Amino acid sequence: MAKEESGLILLSPESQALAEIKTEEVMPRHLSIELEASGTIQVNENRLTRVGSRIPGRVIEVAAGLGDYVRSGDSLATVDSPELGQAQSEYLTVRAKLLVAKNAYERARRLVEGKVISTGEFQRREGEYRAIQAEGQASQARLQLLGMTHEEMRALESQNTIRSQVVIPSPLSGTVIGRDVTRGEMVEPARTLFTIADLSTLWGIAGIPEKDLSTIKKGLLTEVSVPAYPQERFKGKITYLSDIIDPSTRTLKVRIEVENLRGKLKPEMFASFLILTEKTEEKLVIQESAVQREGARTIVFVAHEGGSFEKRVVGLGRRSQDYYEVASGLYPGEKVVIKGAFALKSETFKDQMEAD
Numbered sequence: 001m002a003k004e005e006s007g008l009i010l011l012s013p014e015s016q017a018l019a020e021i022k023t024e025e026v027m028p029r030h031l032s033i034e035l036e037a038s039g040t041i042q043v044n045e046n047r048l049t050r051v052g053s054r055i056p057g058r059v060i061e062v063a064a065g066l067g068d069y070v071r072s073g074d075s076l077a078t079v080d081s082p083e084l085g086q087a088q089s090e091y092l093t094v095r096a097k098l099l100v101a102k103n104a105y106e107r108a109r110r111l112v113e114g115k116v117i118s119t120g121e122f123q124r125r126e127g128e129y130r131a132i133q134a135e136g137q138a139s140q141a142r143l144q145l146l147g148m149t150h151e152e153m154r155a156l157e158s159q160n161t162i163r164s165q166v167v168i169p170s171p172l173s174g175t176v177i178g179r180d181v182t183r184g185e186m187v188e189p190a191r192t193l194f195t196i197a198d199l200s201t202l203w204g205i206a207g208i209p210e211k212d213l214s215t216i217k218k219g220l221l222t223e224v225s226v227p228a229y230p231q232e233r234f235k236g237k238i239t240y241l242s243d244i245i246d247p248s249t250r251t252l253k254v255r256i257e258v259e260n261l262r263g264k265l266k267p268e269m270f271a272s273f274l275i276l277t278e279k280t281e282e283k284l285v286i287q288e289s290a291v292q293r294e295g296a297r298t299i300v301f302v303a304h305e306g307g308s309f310e311k312r313v314v315g316l317g318r319r320s321q322d323y324y325e326v327a328s329g330l331y332p333g334e335k336v337v338i339k340g341a342f343a344l345k346s347e348t349f350k351d352q353m354e355a356d
Contacts, residue, residue, distance in 0.1 A: 008308040009301075009344055016307060022339035023303045026330050029285050031320045032276040035215065039206030041226070041258065041269040047198035049171050050178075053187045054147025057081030060165065064194065066179050070170040076194050077168045077181060084146050085164030088156055091139040095157065098132045105129035174198035177267075202258050202265055204236055206273045207251030215277040216241065216254065223274040224258050226265065235259050238275070276321065285323040290336045291316065292345050300330070301337040301344045309337065309344055 011021070053059075061078040064070055108125035111117045143153060147166070156163070178195030187193060204224055208216055222236040240255035256273060258265065290300050302310045317325030330336070337344060 008304065008310055011307050011309065011344075013307065016340075019340040019343040021303075021337060021343075023335040024287060024290070024338045026284060026286055026326065026334045026336055027332055028282045029323065030280040030282050031285065031323060031325075033215070033279045033281055034318065034320055035208065035212050035275040035277060037206040037208055037254075037273045037275065039204055039271055039273060041224075041265050041267055041271050042203045042205050043177070043197045043199070043267045044201050044203050044257070047172070047174065047201065049174075049196050050192040051076060051168060051171065051194040051196060052192050053077075053079050053166070053168055053189055055079060055081040055084050055166055056188050057083065057164075057166070057186070059181055059183055059185050059187060062179075062181060062183050064170070064176050064179070066176055068176045069174070070176060070196065071173045072170055074170045075167045076170055076176075078165055079168060079187060080165045081146075082164060084143075084148075084166065085162050087139070087142050087146055088162045088164070091136075091143055091156070092160060092162070094132065094136045094139045098129075098136050101125075101129040101132045168193065170194075170196055172196060172198060197267075199263060199265075199267075200260055202260050202267065204256035204258050204271055204273055206254055206256060206271075207246065207249055208254055208275075210245060210250045210252065213252055215279060216252070216275065220278070221276045222256050222258075223276070224256065224265075225272050225274075226269050228269065229264060232264070234261065234265060236273070274320075283317070284326040284330070284332060286314075286326055286330065286336055287338045288319065288322045288324060290338045290341060291324060292341050294345070299345070301341050302330070303335040303337060311344070 011019070057079040058081075059077055060080045061075075063075045063077060070076065105125050105128070108117060108122045112119060112122040140153070143156075148156075174196045175198075176194055177197045177199075179193070180191075181187065181193040204222070216238070218238050218241060220238045222238065224234040224236050225232065226234075236256040236258040238254055239257045242253040245252055286300065292299050292301075297313050298316055299311055300314050302312050304310060312329055314329030315327035317327045319325075
């Protein structure tokens with residue numbers, strides 16, 4: 001590899017193959033007209049749940065803390081409830097009484113058919129049986145109100161063992177973003193103990209100026225950037241438009257569902273949004289991968305015949321869909337390096353050091 005006096009970098013075919021050089025012709029393309037908006041990143045409320053205890057009682061174990069990732073069904077905490085234990089005891093007692101009353105009722109029915117006992121005695125036994133039957137239904141309903149499932153009730157009936165301790169499970173897989181409970185506390189069903197959020201997708205909330213509303217609709221794709229990662233773009237899509245204009249800012253709130261790749265985005269971050277509208281315009285463009293930075297200058301490498309490449313300073317306009325508008329320095333039909341440009345840039349540095 002050598003550099004001529006003309007300023008061109010020469011590469012043999014073998015060197016080009018080694019650097020995996022790939023070029024693309026500079027040409028006009030139709031790009032979506034972008035709208036810029038600012039806003040914040042928020043939790044996806046469709047993937048958010050607040051969890052409390054099904055029953056009143058004392059917390060005897062806390063299994064999840066802030067920032068922990070939990071799967072659906074994992075234990076968040078365990079509550080011991082005397083009220084649940086008492087309700088289970090009453091239910092088992094009523095079931096035992098119901099069995100005795102049922103046997104007495106069926107025996108009385110056989111005896112009255114044989115005219116061994118009076119009709120009045122049979123009706124008394126039947127009344128007792130029906131009353132205890134209703135008592136059992138009420139006791140069962142109380143357990144259901146305390147949160148016991150049908151499977152748990154069948155286990156109680158078959159094992160005849162009272163369990164006053166209840167695990168609070170996570171209803172979805174996600175991150176614990178809120179915890180308001182400690183071991184030993186008394187809790188009530190109305191109180192939120194944990195807040196769980198699936199942070200794999202988040203919401204971007206942005207304001208669109210009233211004058212741009214004709215270009216906005218659900219389903220439009222967006223690119224999201226945040227100050228913490230200025231070189232990265234996160235993909236999003238508009239999923240909701242408010243029906244009301246904010247009278248103070250004259251903007252319409254839109255909701256953008258954002259893919260939270262590698263968990264880098266955090267709720268309450270400030271964000272910028274580029275909304276790709278369906279309106280397009282034709283511009284001379286180059287791929288983003290062709291662009292290299294050299295101090296304050298923006299450069300590309302233009303391919304010429306004979307395996308030579310020219311480093312050229314260019315002026316760029318806005319970025320859209322992985323392309324930059326060309327403001328100056330390039331002409332339609334020229335070929336620029338879109339893969340392997342960094343190798344060419346490294347070669348120019350090597351030549352400069354040798355010259356020095």
